[in-house]
Amino acid sequence: MKTGANRSDTPILQVDAISKRFGGVQALDGVSLSVFPGRVHAVIGENGAGKSTLMKILAGVLQPDAGRLVVDDRPTVLQNVSSALGHGIALIHQELNLCDNLEVGANIFLGREPRRLGLIDFASIRQQSRQYLQAVGLDISPDTLVSDLTIAQQQMVEIAKALSVDARVLIMDEPTSSLSQREAEALFQVIDKLRAEGVAVIYISHRLGEVQRLADEVTVLRDGRNAGRLAREEISHDRMVQLMVGRDISQFYARRPHAIGQPVLELRGLRTLAWPQHPIDLTVHAGEMVGLAGLVGAGRSELLNTVFGVAPAVGGQVKVGGRGYRFRSCADAIEAGIALVPEDRKQQGLILEMAVRTNIGLPGLARHKVAGVFQNRRREIEDTAQMIDQLRIKVADPRQRVQDLSGGNQQKVVIGKWLSMHPDVLLLDEPTRGVDIGAKQEIYRLMEELAERGVAILFASSEMEEVISMSDRVLVMHEGRLMGELTGDQVTEENIMHLATGSTLETTKA
Amino acid sequence: MKKILGIFGLLVFICVMTAILSDRFLTEFNIENLIRRSALFGIISIGAAFVIVTGGIDLSIGSVVCLVGCLFPWMLVELEWSPLAALAAISAIALGIGLSHGLLITKLRLQPFVVTLCGLLIYRGATRGIVNDQTQGFRGEFSFLRNWSQGQIPLPGTDFGIPNPLLIMLLVTVVAAVFLNLTVYGRYMLALGRNEEATRFSGINTDRMVILAYVICAALSGLGGLLFVLDVGSAQPVDFGNFYELYAIAAAVLGGCSLRGGEGTILGVVIGAAVMQVLRNSITLIDWIPTNIEYAVIGAVILGGTIVDELVRRVAAARKSGLADVEKPAESTAESAA
Numbered sequence: 034m035k036t037g038a039n040r041s042d043t044p045i046l047q048v049d050a051i052s053k054r055f056g057g058v059q060a061l062d063g064v065s066l067s068v069f070p071g072r073v074h075a076v077i078g079e080n081g082a083g084k085s086t087l088m089k090i091l092a093g094v095l096q097p098d099a100g101r102l103v104v105d106d107r108p109t110v111l112q113n114v115s116s117a118l119g120h121g122i123a124l125i126h127q128e129l130n131l132c133d134n135l136e137v138g139a140n141i142f143l144g145r146e147p148r149r150l151g152l153i154d155f156a157s158i159r160q161q162s163r164q165y166l167q168a169v170g171l172d173i174s175p176d177t178l179v180s181d182l183t184i185a186q187q188q189m190v191e192i193a194k195a196l197s198v199d200a201r202v203l204i205m206d207e208p209t210s211s212l213s214q215r216e217a218e219a220l221f222q223v224i225d226k227l228r229a230e231g232v233a234v235i236y237i238s239h240r241l242g243e244v245q246r247l248a249d250e251v252t253v254l255r256d257g258r259n260a261g262r263l264a265r266e267e268i269s270h271d272r273m274v275q276l277m278v279g280r281d282i283s284q285f286y287a288r289r290p291h292a293i294g295q296p297v298l299e300l301r302g303l304r305t306l307a308w309p310q311h312p313i314d315l316t317v318h319a320g321e322m323v324g325l326a327g328l329v330g331a332g333r334s335e336l337l338n339t340v341f342g343v344a345p346a347v348g349g350q351v352k353v354g355g356r357g358y359r360f361r362s363c364a365d366a367i368e369a370g371i372a373l374v375p376e377d378r379k380q381q382g383l384i385l386e387m388a389v390r391t392n393i394g395l396p397g398l399a400r401h402k403v404a405g406v407f408q409n410r411r412r413e414i415e416d417t418a419q420m421i422d423q424l425r426i427k428v429a430d431p432r433q434r435v436q437d438l439s440g441g442n443q444q445k446v447v448i449g450k451w452l453s454m455h456p457d458v459l460l461l462d463e464p465t466r467g468v469d470i471g472a473k474q475e476i477y478r479l480m481e482e483l484a485e486r487g488v489a490i491l492f493a494s495s496e497m498e499e500v501i502s503m504s505d506r507v508l509v510m511h512e513g514r515l516m517g518e519l520t521g522d523q524v525t526e527e528n529i530m531h532l533a534t535g536s537t538l539e540t541t542k543a
Numbered sequence: 544m545k546k547i548l549g550i551f552g553l554l555v556f557i558c559v560m561t562a563i564l565s566d567r568f569l570t571e572f573n574i575e576n577l578i579r580r581s582a583l584f585g586i587i588s589i590g591a592a593f594v595i596v597t598g599g600i601d602l603s604i605g606s607v608v609c610l611v612g613c614l615f616p617w618m619l620v621e622l623e624w625s626p627l628a629a630l631a632a633i634s635a636i637a638l639g640i641g642l643s644h645g646l647l648i649t650k651l652r653l654q655p656f657v658v659t660l661c662g663l664l665i666y667r668g669a670t671r672g673i674v675n676d677q678t679q680g681f682r683g684e685f686s687f688l689r690n691w692s693q694g695q696i697p698l699p700g701t702d703f704g705i706p707n708p709l710l711i712m713l714l715v716t717v718v719a720a721v722f723l724n725l726t727v728y729g730r731y732m733l734a735l736g737r738n739e740e741a742t743r744f745s746g747i748n749t750d751r752m753v754i755l756a757y758v759i760c761a762a763l764s765g766l767g768g769l770l771f772v773l774d775v776g777s778a779q780p781v782d783f784g785n786f787y788e789l790y791a792i793a794a795a796v797l798g799g800c801s802l803r804g805g806e807g808t809i810l811g812v813v814i815g816a817a818v819m820q821v822l823r824n825s826i827t828l829i830d831w832i833p834t835n836i837e838y839a840v841i842g843a844v845i846l847g848g849t850i851v852d853e854l855v856r857r858v859a860a861a862r863k864s865g866l867a868d869v870e871k872p873a874e875s876t877a878e879s880a881a
Contacts (some may be wrong), residue, residue: 316599319645337746341744362748363744363746364747364748373744375744380738380740382741382744382803383738383741384737384741388735391734396746398727398730399746406726406728407726407727408730410739
């Protein structure tokens with residue numbers, strides 16, 4: 034290990050038995066960790082393990098219910114973001130927080146604009162910004178509009194902004210989720226540089242390869258508790274997975290072998306609006322679960338949305354049960370027997386302010402209408418009761434607003450909404466995103482049951498374990514193109530990553 | 544339901560106060576006139592409510608009232624068209640206006656505010672151009688048509704009668720309420736008003752429903768314009784229907800519609816429209832309120848109502864989360880015991 038002038042063995046920040054509760058959910062339960070200057074401390078865990086809550090507490094966005102924070106050996110209360118910044122703690126959000134209508138320099142100094150005669154001192158902003166941009170290796174003018182930058186560049190601007198307030202603790206929440214591999218490598222080099230300069234980095238990710246590459250130590254969270262701590266020499270993929278999942282993976286992803294039937298969903302030269310130059314051909318059989326892997330932006334959601342008819346197809350055909358369709362809208366796709374559990378649950382899947390019952394009943398209104406125009410309330414009540422029962426959705430009352438449910442139960446409402454339509458083809462886009470571990474297992478169990486009953490399932494997922502464990506077959510996409518198909522022993526993280534980053538298996542094997 | 548009771552309470556309160564402060568309020572003439580005006584404004588407010596429920600806005604209501612109100616007598620008197628032809632023509636115009644608003648908003652993705660603001664300017668300007676700023680009236684003829692607005696159905700055994708516009712408004716109210724609450728299309732409008740994307744992802748043609756909402760609004764504005772001009776007897780294109788869109792929107796908001804969409808009841812909107820008219824009436828009747836501050840009083844009442852509504856909502860939310868806090872420790876001790 035490196036020992037720099039800025040390295041020290043006294044922690045800069047200590048988290049001491051922090052707890053936080055939201056409504057009925059215990060998000061954090063006595064979590065502790067210590068952060069040292071000049072080290073990268075990775076915090077990992079499944080979705081819903083409490084990572085984001087912890088980071089928000091460290092950044093002053095949320096206040097803990099119990100426990101304390103110790104900064105530089107002094108117990109400290111971080112009432113808000115500016116008090117956290119005052120202590121040198123800066124959070125770089127997963128969703129970037131830049132005003133994209135302003136220039137880079139203006140963003141770096143937003144709220145702290147240097148002034149001359151009461152007016153903004155643009156010369157000074159420009160000059161100082163250049164220095165911070167250089168520090169993060171970004172070769173752009175401070176006068177560039179943020180909207181003209183790539184996501185990776187915007188992320189660097191965020192880091193530059195953090196440096197401009199003399200951040201000593203830099204919290205990065207899933208920084209590589211939208212980056213290409215090359216961009217991510219550039220980010221790692223900046224992190225290496227910051228570490229050498231004595232900055233403490235808290236790095237949140239569920240990409241274990243990155244964690245192995247960067248981390249000096251790892252804290253694993255599970256269900257809001259400390260599940261384990263790994264020092265540099267102990268960090269390995271298997272150890273991390275074991276601590277994250279907390280049980281044997283083979284049991285977690287319960288698969289039951291069953292027969293695979295006739296082709297149900299067939300795409301023939303289907304071309305999406307986003308990538309019209311790449312026609313897609315694929316087949317999913319009855320009872321088969323096909324995983325769709327790829328990096329963020331690989332075109333998986335676009336493909337699923339096109340199959341579902343919610344995005345228009347530029348060309349090609351969708352066949353369901355041997356019959357060819359050209360969908361004009363998703364109403365056509367639903368009639369053909371297709372259902373989609375969309376990527377963005379809160380925006381696309383649910384009407385949060387409305388009742389569980391209203392949400393579940395929505396797609397079926399047209400099918401079950403009475404006398405051509407009226408709602409079939411009784412049908413809606415029955416379907417909802419059946420779905421609550423079948424999916425074990427935890428609700429006090431079917432009239433409860435979806436907003437008040439946990440992420441896992443919300444996702445079950447989305448699934449229930451589509452199961453009540455009895456689809457032949459179920460498309461799922463990130464089916465377990467933001468869902469706690471218990472609900473996750475139930476969703477897997479449900480997918481398995483549906484497949485057993487002969488539903489053809491095509492699901493996109495960014496979670497490697499999920500794709501590897503839940504798929505009969507894996508299709509990998511890269512920049513709108515279907516790069517390849519993996520079956521049996523071929524389904525490995527390495528093979529998926531190769532295809533997902535645009536190489537072909539033949540060349541990597543050679 | 545609570546909201547309707549609240550707005551109904553406000554209506555009763557203003558009526559009682561005005562009756563105490565002015566002896567002219569409870570006269571037969573005043574009450575009948577008040578009911579007639581409230582009914583007419585109720586009709587256009589229901590139109591506004593449909594658009595607001597879908598999360599949109601229609602600023603052109605007053606100008607559509609003007610367009611229909613001026614062109615109808617103009618067609619009958621100046622062009623000497625038959626009443627049937629004139630009715631067909633204004634219906635086509637109103638529906639065409641609603642359809643074009645809806646198409647511009649859904650297919651071209653223009654903002655409702657901008658589209659209908661331009662409508663507000665275009666229809667009034669066009670009306671003034673067509674009739675050359677001349678006041679349009681019925682010249683004492685067409686009394687059988689004017690009876691739609693001016694007539695009443697006498698209540699047997701009394702001197703009172705039910706003004707015809709009230710009957711028309713009640714009919715519109717019932718149809719609108721059934722449509723919004725019991726048909727699948729009403730449910731689609733409420734759903735898409737809250738979350739258009741999720742509704743579209745549920746297989747619903749949201750564009751078609753949005754267009755329908757603007758068509759309903761323009762149609763009811765046109766009906767309102769027709770009944771207004773039949774009631775008054777003449778229309779001056781410079782100011783006929785001026786500000787009516789604001790009365791309609793205010794009535795819808797008072798009646799429980801959220802401008803964020805997805806929320807509202809037809810009954811509340813009708814009562815909201817009545818509140819606006821009673822308020823105007825009381826300003827005229829009560830001697831010590833100068834008539835020229837009418838807008839200020841109306842604005843203050845709506846603002847006050849909105850503030851009270853928000854405060855009530857916050858207190859309710861705080862009480863709810865307070866209860867949740869009490870429940871939590873019990874839950875966690877149960878867990879640790881287990």
